[in-house]
Amino acid sequence: MKLKFLRIAAFITLSLFITLSIFAATSGREFVGYRHKGVLYGQTLPNGVKDLGGGLLSDDDYGVTRFARGKKYMLWLEKIVRRNAKGEPNWEVKDVLMFPNLKKNQEFLFSYSSTCKRNGRENLDLIVMAELAPKTKNYKVLKAWRANVKNEKFEKISVNGIVCQYKES
Numbered sequence: 001m002k003l004k005f006l007r008i009a010a011f012i013t014l015s016l017f018i019t020l021s022i023f024a025a026t027s028g029r030e031f032v033g034y035r036h037k038g039v040l041y042g043q044t045l046p047n048g049v050k051d052l053g054g055g056l057l058s059d060d061d062y063g064v065t066r067f068a069r070g071k072k073y074m075l076w077l078e079k080i081v082r083r084n085a086k087g088e089p090n091w092e093v094k095d096v097l098m099f100p101n102l103k104k105n106q107e108f109l110f111s112y113s114s115t116c117k118r119n120g121r122e123n124l125d126l127i128v129m130a131e132l133a134p135k136t137k138n139y140k141v142l143k144a145w146r147a148n149v150k151n152e153k154f155e156k157i158s159v160n161g162i163v164c165q166y167k168e169s
Helices: 002-026
Strands: 035-037 050-056 062-069 072-083 089-099 106-110 116-118 126-133 138-148 153-157 162-164
Touching (some): 062 089, 072 153, 089 153, 106 138, 116 126, 116 138, 138 162
Antiparallel strands (some): 050 062, 062 072, 072 089, 116 162, 126 138, 138 153
């Protein structure tokens, strides 16, 4: 009886470990602490993620960068940990947001290139997931976060009061 109980307990423990490992890998935790030299838009880092562009935050030692691996999209909150002799930054990932394949008209708006305002004010630490209605050229704000550089985390915030204007590129 004890042996059967121990086998069941071992099976449950192993199953839980595997489930948590899969969750951690898909939640982006595997990238937290990752250090890398910045790359140009469209290039791939040694860990296999492709750079899709980013921007600096109000504290310009921090930035948010979009990355993709397969059909998974990520936002990385990163900090400059040092610069080489040429002044090129080396980054450390502090937090990660993961997303499944985005719809065609969905995009992330943040940093200096963002047209989003919260309660009528610009905020460089605001990250918005929005969907563009192509006919009306209006954004529908889907989700929003604040990049909190004090605790080095993305914080989900209400979309109430957030307005993003479309601008021709």
